[in-house]
Amino acid sequence: MLGQQEQAAEPLGTPSEANAIRFLEQATFGPKLAAGASPLPIDSVEYVMAQGITNAITVQLSAPRSTYSGALETRDIGSQFFTNAIQGRDQLRQRVTFALSQVFVVSQTGIPNLTSTPESEPKLAMAGYLNTLSANAFGNFRTLLEAMTLDPAMGTFLDMANNKAFRTNGQAVAPNENYAREMLQLFTLGLHKLNDDGTEMVDAQGAPIPTYTEAHVQAFAHALSGWTYASATGCPTVGRSNTASYAQKMIGCDVNHDSTSRVLLRGVSTTAGGGAAAHLKQALDNVFADPNVPPFICKQLIQHLVTSNPRPAYVRRVVNVFKNNGSGVRGDLRAVVRAILEDDDARGPQAPLAQYASYGHLRSPALFVTTLIRWLNGTLDTVGGTKDPGAKLYAWSSAMGQAVPRPPSVFSYYPPNAPAPGGNGLLGPEFAILDTATVAARANFVHELLYSSTPANAGVLVNVSVLPADSNDLVMWLGRYWLHHTMSSELQLTVFNAITDSRAGDSTRRRKLAVYLTSLSPEFQIQR
Structure with missing residues (x-):
């Protein structure tokens, strides 16, 4: 029996008007009424009430995808973002993309505009980055992680592109650690080890436990070295770079990659003599399998979509879906988003009364x-x-x-x-x-x-x-x-x-x- 301060969430198939509105606040860029439109718009209050939460999510998952153009004659990317947010039918995809863009961060101000070319590199880069994010918003997190790692905008912003392990004379040099560090700290693991409910683990002295060390950052920097911008001429010679290009994902060049074995997380090592592509796969597989990824990512998605202070039990339920979508698949973002929005802590005509003082954002x-x-x-x-x-x-x-x-x-x-x-x-x-x-x-x-x-x-x-x-x-x-x-x-x-x-x-x-x-x-x- 529910406690006096608790509230039973409504059946997903028959949401009240208030519940439908709350759902749209979490899953769109703002609720709207149908205003007499026929058929009912899929992002309207009336549609959600008629179809139910589960069906509304299903329809949103397959809605036509809003995209961005980097062509010189098009509007600024910021203008395109807000136009899509108001008019796009794929409201849920856009909300999740917006949330993910605040995890896998790239800023347009960090992309130089080359005066030697007629196009706007910042616009091209950000259009490609946002299109890649939205295309993978309902895919697998491992696929998204690789897509972001090889995105040329990310390559420029965090020095993954042209990150070489050798000088032009063939002398070995320590690769740039910028992307490796931010990938671990901000994109996947966070600084401290987490329980599956999002709370921090502590050691015997009550101090938080680091998720990685400086040695891990260096190991990942070496494992991810050798990638550069795509070019019609392919890879450059040793120690040299390709010019920034944002039309395609980056390419791996073994000539600039450190092929030695490196120790990654949990004692796993890359294969000695491996090329850039093989080591990238091993490095990203290693991170994806880490137990910190599900709570670190799921809690942030809940924060962006629903509430800044989710209950540990809510985080754990979503994390369990990240770990296994019900068919043995890890990292299924489509299932994770559905779990976030269908959870009892998100549903009902108002926030659960026992949580009201700390609920929302x-x-x-x-x-x-x-x-x-x-x-x-x-x-x-x-x-x-x-x-x-x-x-x-x-x-x-x-x-x-x-x-x-x-x-x-x-x-x-x-x-x-x-x-x-x-x-x-x-x-x-x-x-x-x-x-x-x-x-x-x-x-x-x-x-x-x-x-x-x-x-x-x-x-x-x-x-x-x-x-x-x-x-x-x-x-x-x-x-x-x-x-x-x-x-x-x-x-x-x-x-x-x-x-x-x-x-x-x-x-x-x-x-x-x-x-x-x-x-x-x-x-x-x-x-x-």
């Missing part, structure tokens, strides 16, 4: 922007090519501290272990970029969206007339949809008093004021 700037646009039945007007609405959305998110896809470092926009201010040990990653300036930027964004002509001039169109005109109905509508029936009586009264004040203006201005106050409330800013 601050909406990141990108999600804050897209969620408001999608709830207000927003559209992006690019008629004639003179408007760039995606660029406007990018500018808003950037002002709030999240310039997608330009994270400031390999630690992304914020580290996954950033503490919540005053949270008594709770994590709050998104709070790492919340300060007085970005708080003001959030308010400025909402005000400009609602009250300025510049969004429409840029092609960002929202429609507040979809909201009820009656003040009481308007407050109830926002509580029902935007806060899935969790709006406090204090917030209801604050909004109602404001919009019924004689100075609030006409019906349109009252609607805008209600949206402004609700969207900036802590109750909406924290997605539960």
